[in-house]
Amino acid sequence: MAPASAPHRAFRLANDLLAFLLEVAALLALAVWGYEWGGHLVVGAVLGAVVAGAAAVLWGAFAAPRARYPVPLPAVLAVKALVFGSAALALAGLGMRTQALWFAGLVLVNTVLVTYYRSRD
Known part of the structure; x- marks a missing residue:
């Protein structure tokens, strides 16, 4: 395979950065939701931490680029x-709701691009 051009590498780097930012945003959204749903300051803080922590552990174990347990692509996408x-x-x-739709749309496009480029490596 021929080496990628500078604009192509820059696009891939920007897409990888967006993937990271979306991952952080997902954890933040889950933490805030857990905090709000918990209702009480302590209960909400614990619930927010548990929900975001569980998602982070799941992600690190199976979906991260250097996942602890490499699994087939369909499992990563799941x-x-x-x-x-x-x-x-x-x-x-x-x-x-509007932010949720934008988030989901960005995630979809980004995941398709990340999956495509990583499958070519």
């Missing part, structure tokens, strides 16, 4: 769908 889908639902549950 974990991504679970975490990102939960985050989109969390945003909608927080009354941020």
Whole structure:
């Protein structure tokens, strides 16, 4: 395979950066949802930490580029769908329906591009 051009490498780097930012946004959305749903300051803080922590552990174990347990692509995509889908639902549950739709759309496009480029490596 021929080496990628500078604009192509820049696009891939920007897409990887967007993937990371979407992952962080998903954890934040889940943490805020857990906090709000918990109702009480301590209960909400614990629930937010547990929900976001569970998603982070699941992601690191199976969906991260250097996952602890490498699994086939369909399993990786299933974990991504679970975490990102939960985050989109969390945003909608927080009354941020427009943001949830934008988030889900960005995740979909980004995941398709990341999956395509990583399959070519």
